Amino acid sequence: MIGHPEDDTGDALARLERELARLKTGLELLGVKACSCCRNLFRATEPGNLFDAGELVCFTCIRHWWPERSRALAAQDRELIEHKLVHWLLNHHGAKVVRDHEKLPPDDGRGIRLVAACEECDGKGTWAGSKCHFCGGTGALCLVIPNPEAA
Numbered sequence: 001m002i003g004h005p006e007d008d009t010g011d012a013l014a015r016l017e018r019e020l021a022r023l024k025t026g027l028e029l030l031g032v033k034a035c036s037c038c039r040n041l042f043r044a045t046e047p048g049n050l051f052d053a054g055e056l057v058c059f060t061c062i063r064h065w066w067p068e069r070s071r072a073l074a075a076q077d078r079e080l081i082e083h084k085l086v087h088w089l090l091n092h093h094g095a096k097v098v099r100d101h102e103k104l105p106p107d108d109g110r111g112i113r114l115v116a117a118c119e120e121c122d123g124k125g126t127w128a129g130s131k132c133h134f135c136g137g138t139g140a141l142c143l144v145i146p147n148p149e150a151a
């Protein structure tokens with residue numbers, strides 16, 4: 001006997017779901033993971049591809065993701081992720097620290113800019129009683145990452 005058409009559809013869906021779950025496991029075994037924003041797949045073994053902040057975010061999505069995410073975080077969490085993000089951008093994406101904020105290149109709206117509390121002086125601007133050399137006494141670091149497509 002042939003089953004009801006609805007049952008066939010249900011079976012096919014269940015099969016498809018199992019197939020997808022297998023594919024997902026396979027991709028994870030290969031070290032391929034998805035960006036939580038755009039769902040694009042990246043090789044997670046390349047540390048510059050995805051930023052891990054509990055959720056994975058690709059470089060393209062960072063500039064939209066961080067301003068929103070940072071607003072939703074408690075101050076302590078924000079600082080932790082901010083420092084991690086600063087290191088990630090410095091190490092993997094050629095970010096430059098601009099200590100003198102007046103020397104910032106004009107914003108072309110495409111590169112990424114990020115102002116983070118200075119890690120050395122904890123955003124205070126002073127270190128052991130004198131001006132912090134890392135941030136120049138401002139307590140803030142400004143990070144500029146050139147637009148990769150323009151480079």
Ligand SMILES: [Zn+2]
Pocket residue numbers: 035036037038039040057058059060061
């Ligand atoms: Zn993305």
Ligand SMILES: [Zn+2]
Pocket residue numbers: 118119120121122123124125126132133134135136137138139140
């Ligand atoms: Zn400092």
